[in-house]
Amino acid sequence: MPVQVSDSLQVEHRLDQLSQALNSGMFVHVRQMLQNMASSDIALILESSPPKARQVLWQLIDQDQLGDILDELSEELKDPLIRAMSPERVAKATASMDTDDLAYILRSLPDTVYKQVLQSMSLQNRQRVEQALSYPDETAGSLMNTDTVTLRPDVNIDVVLRYLRQRGNLPDTTDTLYVVDKQDKVLGGVKLADLLTCDPNTPISSIIDTDIESIPVGMSDSEVAQLFERHDWVSAPVVDSEGKLLGRITIDDVVDVIREDAEHSMMGMAGMDDDEDTFAPVVKSTLRRSLWLTINLFAALLAASVSNMFEGTIEQFATIAILMTIVPSMGGVAGNQTLALVIRGIALGHIGQSNARWLIGKELAIGFLNGLMWSILVFIAVLVWKDDIALASLIGGAMLINMTVAGLAGASIPLILKRLKVDPALAGGMVLTTVTDVIGLFAFLGLATLYLMH
Amino acid sequence: MPVQVSDSLQVEHRLDQLSQALNSGMFVHVRQMLQNMASSDIALILESSPPKARQVLWQLIDQDQLGDILDELSEELKDPLIRAMSPERVAKATASMDTDDLAYILRSLPDTVYKQVLQSMSLQNRQRVEQALSYPDETAGSLMNTDTVTLRPDVNIDVVLRYLRQRGNLPDTTDTLYVVDKQDKVLGGVKLADLLTCDPNTPISSIIDTDIESIPVGMSDSEVAQLFERHDWVSAPVVDSEGKLLGRITIDDVVDVIREDAEHSMMGMAGMDDDEDTFAPVVKSTLRRSLWLTINLFAALLAASVSNMFEGTIEQFATIAILMTIVPSMGGVAGNQTLALVIRGIALGHIGQSNARWLIGKELAIGFLNGLMWSILVFIAVLVWKDDIALASLIGGAMLINMTVAGLAGASIPLILKRLKVDPALAGGMVLTTVTDVIGLFAFLGLATLYLMH
Numbered sequence: 001m002p003v004q005v006s007d008s009l010q011v012e013h014r015l016d017q018l019s020q021a022l023n024s025g026m027f028v029h030v031r032q033m034l035q036n037m038a039s040s041d042i043a044l045i046l047e048s049s050p051p052k053a054r055q056v057l058w059q060l061i062d063q064d065q066l067g068d069i070l071d072e073l074s075e076e077l078k079d080p081l082i083r084a085m086s087p088e089r090v091a092k093a094t095a096s097m098d099t100d101d102l103a104y105i106l107r108s109l110p111d112t113v114y115k116q117v118l119q120s121m122s123l124q125n126r127q128r129v130e131q132a133l134s135y136p137d138e139t140a141g142s143l144m145n146t147d148t149v150t151l152r153p154d155v156n157i158d159v160v161l162r163y164l165r166q167r168g169n170l171p172d173t174t175d176t177l178y179v180v181d182k183q184d185k186v187l188g189g190v191k192l193a194d195l196l197t198c199d200p201n202t203p204i205s206s207i208i209d210t211d212i213e214s215i216p217v218g219m220s221d222s223e224v225a226q227l228f229e230r231h232d233w234v235s236a237p238v239v240d241s242e243g244k245l246l247g248r249i250t251i252d253d254v255v256d257v258i259r260e261d262a263e264h265s266m267m268g269m270a271g272m273d274d275d276e277d278t279f280a281p282v283v284k285s286t287l288r289r290s291l292w293l294t295i296n297l298f299a300a301l302l303a304a305s306v307s308n309m310f311e312g313t314i315e316q317f318a319t320i321a322i323l324m325t326i327v328p329s330m331g332g333v334a335g336n337q338t339l340a341l342v343i344r345g346i347a348l349g350h351i352g353q354s355n356a357r358w359l360i361g362k363e364l365a366i367g368f369l370n371g372l373m374w375s376i377l378v379f380i381a382v383l384v385w386k387d388d389i390a391l392a393s394l395i396g397g398a399m400l401i402n403m404t405v406a407g408l409a410g411a412s413i414p415l416i417l418k419r420l421k422v423d424p425a426l427a428g429g430m431v432l433t434t435v436t437d438v439i440g441l442f443a444f445l446g447l448a449t450l451y452l453m454h
Numbered sequence: 455m456p457v458q459v460s461d462s463l464q465v466e467h468r469l470d471q472l473s474q475a476l477n478s479g480m481f482v483h484v485r486q487m488l489q490n491m492a493s494s495d496i497a498l499i500l501e502s503s504p505p506k507a508r509q510v511l512w513q514l515i516d517q518d519q520l521g522d523i524l525d526e527l528s529e530e531l532k533d534p535l536i537r538a539m540s541p542e543r544v545a546k547a548t549a550s551m552d553t554d555d556l557a558y559i560l561r562s563l564p565d566t567v568y569k570q571v572l573q574s575m576s577l578q579n580r581q582r583v584e585q586a587l588s589y590p591d592e593t594a595g596s597l598m599n600t601d602t603v604t605l606r607p608d609v610n611i612d613v614v615l616r617y618l619r620q621r622g623n624l625p626d627t628t629d630t631l632y633v634v635d636k637q638d639k640v641l642g643g644v645k646l647a648d649l650l651t652c653d654p655n656t657p658i659s660s661i662i663d664t665d666i667e668s669i670p671v672g673m674s675d676s677e678v679a680q681l682f683e684r685h686d687w688v689s690a691p692v693v694d695s696e697g698k699l700l701g702r703i704t705i706d707d708v709v710d711v712i713r714e715d716a717e718h719s720m721m722g723m724a725g726m727d728d729d730e731d732t733f734a735p736v737v738k739s740t741l742r743r744s745l746w747l748t749i750n751l752f753a754a755l756l757a758a759s760v761s762n763m764f765e766g767t768i769e770q771f772a773t774i775a776i777l778m779t780i781v782p783s784m785g786g787v788a789g790n791q792t793l794a795l796v797i798r799g800i801a802l803g804h805i806g807q808s809n810a811r812w813l814i815g816k817e818l819a820i821g822f823l824n825g826l827m828w829s830i831l832v833f834i835a836v837l838v839w840k841d842d843i844a845l846a847s848l849i850g851g852a853m854l855i856n857m858t859v860a861g862l863a864g865a866s867i868p869l870i871l872k873r874l875k876v877d878p879a880l881a882g883g884m885v886l887t888t889v890t891d892v893i894g895l896f897a898f899l900g901l902a903t904l905y906l907m908h
Contacts, residue, residue, distance in 0.1 A: 168651055325779055366736050
């Protein structure tokens, strides 16, 4: 009987049962439970488990399931699990994997293990994998499978059907067979749907779709993902510089790229790697996060040294010190809004030379409008609170300056970083906050000092 | 001849050409250029254009292409373009769209326009769309197409092939035909690949995959996306509570959900709507962003009022005011790292009741370790800078307290918000920063005041 879908609640329920069984040492029971689960559910359970439970669970999983589960796990999790296995077991567990996924795993192994795993493979598998490994990471080549089924243009559907029945199966996620000439150059594609719905006497040449677009093997994986998204592809052929068919990319691998790219922006803006494991050990996590905190300490000390320049003003007038964090804080939030928008625009391929200047102008205008609005509001708030019209005017003026700068900086910093080949998602937030902190403090404390001098 | 893929550079080049032609008023030329482009490329160009150019381009696009282009545009862009069209033109442009996409567009139209568009449709289309509109937004039902092709279990492949040839075509992105009983209950699925590769005399019942999982029509679209990602599906059947087939969901629509969910986290953390248009008009953008800034102003005033409680201490000792921003800043960054990790974990379905406590404990431990490390470093930095061991100890102590709180708050705030049914991605950052600001200031200024009293 077909099963109704296991929704996340059910998975959580099973996770609870598993942890209980694990904690009470009922390993045989756990092994049985695992045998009855889909690989993807086991992968989810591994990803939702603390590191210790993960290693125990991994020991209890059937050898036959290991490959499928590895396929589903995120990179951060694969590494420690694979390193704890013998090279022979790795070779065996990965024998049935797609070439692109296997190459991805091998790439992350230490050199010695990597060579041992390769040696434990059958000759055919080894050649297949070595080929895949020759393409750089994060390119179309590294996403590609070589299991394409090709046709010649000069046959009828009937011939193709006989060939396919003799073949007996098709690779997963095949929706199109590629038509190639004698030099393996892609002439077009034939949809499975057309093979099924057209008369068997129809020649391939009359149902071939020659508008099919081929992906150059060196294209970046993010660009590949954009193309799949834009054209609603299920698979696409990959070709070398001469148009020769090398393999194909399928939507399931592209979905991972889309997810990773989007997560990269989000995690990057918070100062994290996108492959950070939610359940990584404490010390490892602490160290991975410290780079960002180090940079922030310098930024905070820089801001403090700006305040330090105005020590005299602060000594004279404690209220200024009390209010001085408001202007940088508002600038930081406004700038970050712009930054997030521009980083997403860059990731989606919406921002290029032709509209960058327009966008910066627009965000500058928003910054100025925001600045006007918030300088009036903060003027009123401070006037009501501190009953000091001079102080209220000073903070209002500083707000206008800082919000305008925030709009300009939020739009231009990621574009400048991109041109410098620095990842805007990773570095943008820190550079921006430093700018809005320093300008915000300078504006408020500087205006206050000028005022006090008169 | 098959074309090599148009990479983003080429799209940018064409965008440049188009803007030049537009700016010099060569509308006929622009119209010709547009006619030779794929709908998805035109959609990208519209998304990369400022609002004015967008409206002009829209007028120049062929009537026949409008539907396909609307399909590709993001929600924010569709609305103004559709509202500027007459209901008859909308009905005509959308006649060939998939039901789910059309329902999505209609949902966002004002009531009067919406009714007019429905009335301009053919009866068949109207019924189809009204059915789709009956499912709530962001559920499996709203993602679903009703164009399923079904089979009976008691026939041979040969019969199916004859039926398909008579039918003449299959809906886009069909990889599986569903086998149903007389009550339309899903019994399983048959892959197109199996229909092609098995002998025509094979009965359907022997190639049916009964392990196929059906999606309940009320499931949230994020859960649907997680299932597609986990199981590498291209399509999946949607059923009602009795297991009756209602339609199917295809990967192209799921990819949009995955992208939107991931963007929602990133944009939400920066205080933006995920459907914010990069090129929206200035005033509209300013107003949309002001809610977040209003909340931040209150948060900043709250932090200032904490400083205000320690006015006496700040008056006595200006250096304290100068250094008082460092502790909140470090706590904010550390807390945000944890927050981003937990929000992603929630979105991926990795965090549930069984591991939430473990995760909070882990992040608390990381916060404490971070606190120890940074309190020592900031102690040294301030000792070197200000040559004051008491001051250096005070800031070090405050750092330890605030970093520990930041770890605890970063992990528990999103989990609490989730339980309160508040979106953690949207509200988490602001709540967290307020906590780390207030605790950071309290810790540093409080410790300083205690010290000065002795």
